[in-house]
Amino acid sequence: MKIIVFLKKLATPFMQPIKSIYLLLLTLCIFSFSCKTEKKEAIEQKLPIPVVSEKNTSTLQHAKGFTIEKQGDLTIIKVLSPWPDADKDFTYALIPREKAAAMTLPRDAYDAIVLTPVERIVVTSTTHIPTLEMLGVETTLVGFPDTDYISSEKTRALIDSDKVKDIGQNDQINIELLIDLQPELVIGFSINNSNPTYKTIQKANIPVVYNGDWTEKTPLGRAEWIHFFAPFFHKEAKASEVFDTIEKNYNEAKELAKKATTKPTILAGAMYKDIWYLPAGESFQAQYLIDANADYLWKDSEGTGSLSLSIESVLDKASEADIWIGPARFKSYEDLKKASELYTKFAPFKNKKIYSTANTIGKTGGTMYYELAPTRPDIVLKDIIKAIHPEILPNYEPYFFKPLL
Template identity: 55%
Template sequence: MSKKILAIAYLGTLFLVSFSSCGEKKKQLPIEQVETSTQLQYATGFTIEQSGDLTIIKVISPWPGAESGFTYALVPRTRLASITLPSDAYDAIVATPVENMVITSTTHIPALESLGVLNVVSGFPNTDLISSPAARKRINDGHIKELGTNENINTEVVLELNPEVIIGFGINDTNKAYETLKRSGIPIVYNGDWTEQTPLGKAEWIKFFAPFFNKEVEADNIFKKIEASYQEAKLLTKKVTQKPTVLTGGLYKDVWYVAGGNSWMAQFLKDANANYLWANTDNKGSIGLSLEAVLEKGQKADFWFNPSLHASYEELQQANAHYEQFEAFTTKKVYSNAVKKGATGGLLFYELAPQRPDLVLKDLISILHPKLLPDYEPHFFMPLR
C-alpha cells in the first residue's frame, strides 16, 4: 500500500457442514423472536441486531462510495446443530465465539487487544506495519504469521492457518485473494472503521468486534470510558479565548493535500478549539491545492500539522525549499504524527489513534493550548526534529 494510505491500511476456515451452500433445505428460525439492536451513538457505518440466538451485523460503508453493503450472521457454536440458515441470505456466516481469526488492518488490533482476544489472531498482511508491543511479541513468537500484502494475500498460508473468519479491509471490491479464499469456504467480513468521519465514530467500531467473542458488555464499557475522556478534554477548551490558526498536510509531487473541513482531522481541530484554515470546506477527505494557494492562506499559520511523512526540518527543507516560507517552519511549530513508530517502522498513530481519539485530542490541546494540560506527554503528535 502507498504511504498515502498507510493509515488506513491492513488484514478462517469456518468449516461448518450445516452452513453448506449445496442447496439443502434450511430449517427456519422460530418466528417468535425477541429482537434488539445495539445502540450506536456515533458510528454510522454498521448496525447490529439480535434476533434470538442470531446476531446480524450489517456493514453499510465498507469503503467510500460503495454501492451496497454486506450482511453477516453470527451464530453461537452451541446452537449449530439446531439452527441452520440459507447461505444465500448472508454474505458470511460465522460461529461464535471465534477462536481463530485473520485480520487485515492495524486499526483492528487495538480493539481486539482491549477486548482481551488478541490471542485469536493467527495471520496479518505485512506484519512490519504493526506497532503494538503485545502483537509484536506474538509475531516474534510465531503466533501471528506474515501473509504478504492485503492486495495480494498469500492464500496458501491462509489456508494452512485455517481461520474461521477473515476481517477484511478494502478500498473497493476487487481483491481477488478474498474471492479465492471465500470460494475455499472461509468467510470474509469487511470492516469499514476507516470510513467513519468522526473521532468517536471510529472508536465505536470496537462494538463491531464484540459479538464475534460475546464481549458486548466489555466493548460498551471500554467505549464509554473513551467517550467520557474525550468529552472531558473537549470541555477543557471551552475556556479558550484565542484560537491559534492551523495549517495541515504537505506536498505530494506538485499537489498539497490539506484536511477537508468535514474530515476526521478537522473535527479534532474543531474540538481542540483551533482556527483551522480550511474548516469551512465541505470535503470529508483531503483537498488538493497548489503550493501557491496554500502559501496565500497558510503562510502565517501559528501551527502546522502532518507535513506529509517528514519527521525533521531538514527533511522538509530538502523535500521543497518553499517550506521555509511558512512561519510555522521558522518558529519551529511543526508537529507530525509520523515521528513515533513501532519497532519495525509501523506508524503508531494509524494503528491506535482511531481507537483512542481521546488521546489524539489531548495531544492537540497540549500543543495548541499548553496551559490547559501543562504536564501532559503527547502520545502521537511530536515536534519535528
C-alpha cells in the same frame, strides 16, 4: 500502515497519491499525517490505557457504517459502508457455536455465516490490532499480512513466538498459508467490491467480513467500531466499557479546550510532488481541530476527503499560520527544508511550531498513529490540544503529535 484509502473520501495525512496501492497508502500521511517510512529504532512510549468504567451499553451513538441486531440467539451485523459510495450492504449472521446444530439459515440470505466465539482469526489492517487487544482476544489472531507493520508490543510478542504468521502482502495474500492456518474468520477491507483475494478466500469456505471503520466521518464514529468486533467474541459488555471510557475522555478534553482564551490558526498537511494535500472542512481530521478549539484555515471548505491545492494558494492563505499540524512523513525541520525551500517560508517553520506523528514508531518501524489512533481519538485530541493550547494541559505528555525534531 495497512489500510488502503479511497482518495476522494478519506482525507488523512495529507498526501493524496494517485494510481498505485503504495501511493494510495500515502494519503494516510496527511493528518498523522505520515506514512510508513524507513524502519528505525523504536521510540519508547508509555501508552495511556483507558480505565474501564462500570457502564454497560452497546447502543451505537456515533458510528454510521454498521448496525447490530439481535434475533434470539442470532446476531445480525449489517455493514452499510464497507467503502465510500458502496452500492450494497453486507449482511453477516453470527451463531453461537453451541447452538449451530439446532439452527438452519438460508446461506444465500447472508454474505457470511460465522460461528462464535471465534477462536482463530485473521485481520488485515493494523487498526484492527488495538481493538483485539482492548477486547482481550489478541491470542485468537493467527495471521496478518506483512507483520512488520504491527507495532503493539503485546501482539509483536505473539509474532516473535511464531503464534501469528506473516501471510504476505495485503493485495497478495498467500492463500495456501492462510488455508493452512485454518482461520474461522478473515476481517478484510477494500476500496471496492472487486477484491479477487477475498473471493478466493471465500471459495475456500473461509468467511470474509468487511470492516469499514475507515469510512466514518467523525473520530468517535471510527472508535465505536469496537462494537463491530465484539459480537464475534461475545465481548459486547467489554466493548461498551472500553468505548464509554474513551468517549468520556474525548468529551472531557473537548470541554477543556473550550476554556482556551485564544484560537490559533492552523495549517495542515504537506506536498506530494507539487500538490499540497490537506483535510477538507467536513473531514474527521478537521473535526479534531474544531474540537480542540482551533481555527483551521480550511474549515469552511466542503467535502469529507482531502483538498488538492497549489503551493501558491496555501502560501497565500497560511504563510502566517500560528501552528502546523501533521506535515506528512517529515520527521525534522531539516527534512522539510531538503524536500522544498518553500516550506521554510511558513511562519510555523520559522517559529518552530510544527507537530508531527512521524517520530512515534514501533519496534519494526511502523507508525504508531496509523495503528492506534483510530481506536484512541481521546489521545489524538489531547495531543492536538497540547500542541495548540499547552497552557490547558501543562503536565500532559503527547503520545502521537510531538514537536518536529
